[in-house]
Amino acid sequence: MKPPLSRRGFLGATAGVGAGLALTGCGDFKPKPARLANADAQLPTYIQYKGVPTSMPATKDGVSAGYTHFPHEPAKAFPDGPPARGAAINIMNLIFNPVPPPVGRNAMWQALNTYVGCDLNFEITPVNDYPQKFAVVLAGGDLPDAMLMLPPDQNSAATPDMLDMLFEDLTPHLSGNNIRDYPYLANIPTDSWRPCVRNGGIYAIPMPRPVSGGPIFTRLDLFKKKGLDPNPKTWREFVQLCKDITDPKVHQYALGDPVTTWNLVMQMQGAPNWWRAEKGRFTHYYETEECKQALDAVHQLKKAGVLHPDAFAVKGKFKDWFGNGQIAMNPDAPAAWNDYYTTYGPISKGLDVGYMLPPAWDDSTRGGQWQGRANYATLIIRKAPKARIKQILRALNALAAPFGTDGYLLRKYGVRGPDHTVKGPDPILTPKGTAETYLPTNFATDAPFTLYYPQKPDIVPTQYAFQEEAVKRLIPNPAEALYSATDAKLSKLFNTQLDSLRYGIMDGRNRMAEWDAAMRDWRKRAGDKMRAEYEQAWEIRH
Numbered sequence: 004m005k006p007p008l009s010r011r012g013f014l015g016a017t018a019g020v021g022a023g024l025a026l027t028g029c030g031d032f033k034p035k036p037a038r039l040a041n042a043d044a045q046l047p048t049y050i051q052y053k054g055v056p057t058s059m060p061a062t063k064d065g066v067s068a069g070y071t072h073f074p075h076e077p078a079k080a081f082p083d084g085p086p087a088r089g090a091a092i093n094i095m096n097l098i099f100n101p102v103p104p105p106v107g108r109n110a111m112w113q114a115l116n117t118y119v120g121c122d123l124n125f126e127i128t129p130v131n132d133y134p135q136k137f138a139v140v141l142a143g144g145d146l147p148d149a150m151l152m153l154p155p156d157q158n159s160a161a162t163p164d165m166l167d168m169l170f171e172d173l174t175p176h177l178s179g180n181n182i183r184d185y186p187y188l189a190n191i192p193t194d195s196w197r198p199c200v201r202n203g204g205i206y207a208i209p210m211p212r213p214v215s216g217g218p219i220f221t222r223l224d225l226f227k228k229k230g231l232d233p234n235p236k237t238w239r240e241f242v243q244l245c246k247d248i249t250d251p252k253v254h255q256y257a258l259g260d261p262v263t264t265w266n267l268v269m270q271m272q273g274a275p276n277w278w279r280a281e282k283g284r285f286t287h288y289y290e291t292e293e294c295k296q297a298l299d300a301v302h303q304l305k306k307a308g309v310l311h312p313d314a315f316a317v318k319g320k321f322k323d324w325f326g327n328g329q330i331a332m333n334p335d336a337p338a339a340w341n342d343y344y345t346t347y348g349p350i351s352k353g354l355d356v357g358y359m360l361p362p363a364w365d366d367s368t369r370g371g372q373w374q375g376r377a378n379y380a381t382l383i384i385r386k387a388p389k390a391r392i393k394q395i396l397r398a399l400n401a402l403a404a405p406f407g408t409d410g411y412l413l414r415k416y417g418v419r420g421p422d423h424t425v426k427g428p429d430p431i432l433t434p435k436g437t438a439e440t441y442l443p444t445n446f447a448t449d450a451p452f453t454l455y456y457p458q459k460p461d462i463v464p465t466q467y468a469f470q471e472e473a474v475k476r477l478i479p480n481p482a483e484a485l486y487s488a489t490d491a492k493l494s495k496l497f498n499t500q501l502d503s504l505r506y507g508i509m510d511g512r513n514r515m516a517e518w519d520a521a522m523r524d525w526r527k528r529a530g531d532k533m534r535a536e537y538e539q540a541w542e543i544r545h
Contacts, residue, residue: 035202040163040486041540042203044174046196047182050189054078055407059467061451065194065214065374065474067337069454069467070406075428080187080401080410085120087398090391093147094382095126095140096446097133103441111417111439118413119401121394127443134158141165146385148395151446152207153380154198155491163201163486170383171392172204185396187403192451194377197484207381208399210445213452215473216375217336218358219267220343225255225331227355233332235362238271238300245309248331256330257309259321261301261509262502263334264310266373268297270361273478276373278537280481283545285537287530289501290522298518301509315510326351332359337375340466341456348459356462358469360476374477382447405450414444429457485544487536493529501525 051061055078059069106112106122116122126147128136134153138160140146146169152161175181182189188208195209226233231248235241245257258264274293279286288294304310311330313320325333326347340356348354361370384395404410412430416423422436432440454466482490504521507513522530 035163035167035488037487037536037539038543039203040201040488041543043544044200044204045178046193046200047177047189047191047205048180049191049193050183050186052187052190052405054405059454059464061192062474065192065477066467066470067213067215067452067454068406069463071455071460071463073412073428073430073455073457074407077409077412078407080404080408081118085118086401087394088120089394091122091124092149092395092398093124093126094447095128095136095147095150096382096443097130097151098127098441098443098446099130100441100443101438102127103439109439109442110421111413111436112442114413114418115442115444118410119398121398123398125442125447134160137161141169148387148391149382149384149399149447151210151380152383154376154378155486156494159491159495162488162491166206166383167202169385170206171386172202172206173208173384173392173396174204176392176396177205185400187400187405187450188396188448190405190451191403191448192377195451198378199381200484201486207383208396208448209377209381210379210448211451212375212377212379213337213470214374214377214477215337215470216373216477217334217339218360218469218473219332219334220325220339221357221359222325222328222331223355223357224353225328233357233359235359237362237366238268238364241271241362242304242307242309245304245332246307249309251308254329256311258304258332259311259314259324259330260333261305261310261314261506263321264304265297265301265505265509267334267361268300269293270373270478271364271370272296272368273364273371276478276480278480278482280537280541283538283541285482285534285541287534290526290530295515295518298505298508298515302511305509305511315506322346326354337452337466337470340462344456344459344462357465360469360472370476371478372473372476374479376480376483380446399448402444403448403450406453406455411450415440426457429460431457481541482537485537485540487533487540489529489532489536493533497525497529 055070055074057068057070061068103109134157137150137158140150141160152158155161177188191209191211194214195211199205199207199209221233223233226248229248231244233244235244249256269288272293274291274297275286275288277288311324321330321333322339324330326343328351343356344354360372363370382399384392401410402414416430416432417436417440419425421433422439423430423432425431454463456462501521504513504517508515508518
């Protein structure tokens with residue numbers, strides 16, 4: 004285990020990172036070779052928490068546990084008292100929601116500090132500003148105790164060299180049976196730990212998400228109203244269903260988002276999930292024939308008039324369109340299921356949300372389901388003495404306390420009275436609780452994703468059934484746990500350019516021949532180098 008940096012060494016290291024970031028931008032930075040950056044490490048032993056029985060248990064292939072009700076008597080996560088007594092812990096992370104009230108006016112946050120045993124000082128940044136904030140903090144050298152690290156394709160500053168220089172190798176604490184000291188972290192599935200490995204060590208804590216991915220959400224109430232079966236078996240049947248559910252007279256259309264519609268068509272064809280690996284040879288989904296077929300298919304849907312008329316002109320309104328009935332189908336993340344009922348149930352009479360899995364493309368091509376990322380992001384811990392690292396890990400273990408414990412109840416629903424009321428055994432957030440529980444503890448770490456919705460518990464068996472079906476046809480992304488310096492550096496630039504062209508082709512403003520030319524340019528300037536780096540990484544991990 005490497006000794007902590009001295010003050011002089013630390014300042015020198017952070018200066019080096021700042022220089023490294025600058026060099027990355029101008030193309031002179033020489034990153035660690037792919038073989039070294041992707042060197043493997045022993046993952047933590049998975050020890051599933053079984054303290055709350057359910058007829059819908061988590062499974063080894065990735066189905067999340069489901070519960071229709073919270074236990075009447077939540078289990079005490081730490082019966083011996085607060086687990087992380089000591090100095091305050093500063094955590095830099097992000098938020099999608101409005102920033103919660105500060106700790107002095109936040110009953111949930113105050114109770115959380117008491118439960119953990121120390122002050123948790125969250126430094127919260129809006130999600131769109133976070134990559135820049137991350138890079139600036141690294142270059143400045145004034146690091147918090149822990150900070151959220153987005154995946155490399157969303158944050159080029161998150162390099163293996165930076166981890167090695169400034170952040171703790173947690174392998175001695177977490178690998179194999181060492182993780183038994185942190186049983187709630189051990190309850191996080193193995194898939195979520197794989198992207199935490201860099202440089203031959205475990206350098207991060209997961210923020211787990213379900214690998215089932217999200218469904219194509221369907222407005223069952225709208226389909227029932229027209230007497231339609233929302234479960235087409237093939238692309239041809241899907242197109243007909245889109246035409247049948249579309250009714251411009253009442254401003255109702257089948258679909259809204261061109262990109263998620265393209266994703267859906269790709270999955271119908273069993274296309275790669277970003278990358279495909281065949282005997283260690285990598286192919287990007289943009290360079291496949293399935294990609295061009297999907298571009299043309301979405302264009303045909305647009306010509307057929309089944310996409311919302313503002314589909315190519317407006318972004319960020321697709322949830323609203325689905326919630327108010329302007330579109331009948333919307334591919335989205337798993338957590339959106341509950342959100343639809345919370346946000347649109349009170350204003351959309353008879354709202355009934357169902358799901359669809361990607362139909363087959365034709366009689367010979369079965370549809371697949373792109374596996375979801377096993378983490379939203381990860382949390383890295385700056386180098387510190389062993390005792391301090393252990394305190395931080397005990398605090399994070401507390402933030403991962405699973406469903407059915409008092410710790411989970413506190414993180415998700417706050418303090419009974421000001422933050423939530425109780426309906427039977429189930430907590431129901433108050434308006435104050437909604438604001439206070441926006442505190443982004445789940446962007447430090449979290450328990451495994453759990454299917455639970457106290458406002459409408461009867462939807463949980465349907466959510467569980469979706470995951471059971473989805474995991475049987477998952478298409479993984481073989482590059483998810485690997486690192487490519489070229490992908491991290493150039494993917495944002497090229498994805499912006501290619502997204503613009505992709506929109507143009509689906510909308511009919513650009514020709515398919517332009518895509519072929521763009522792919523030749525992409526391979527020459529980035530793609531072939533990404534491919535080579537991922538193939539080297541794949542070889543060392545397998």
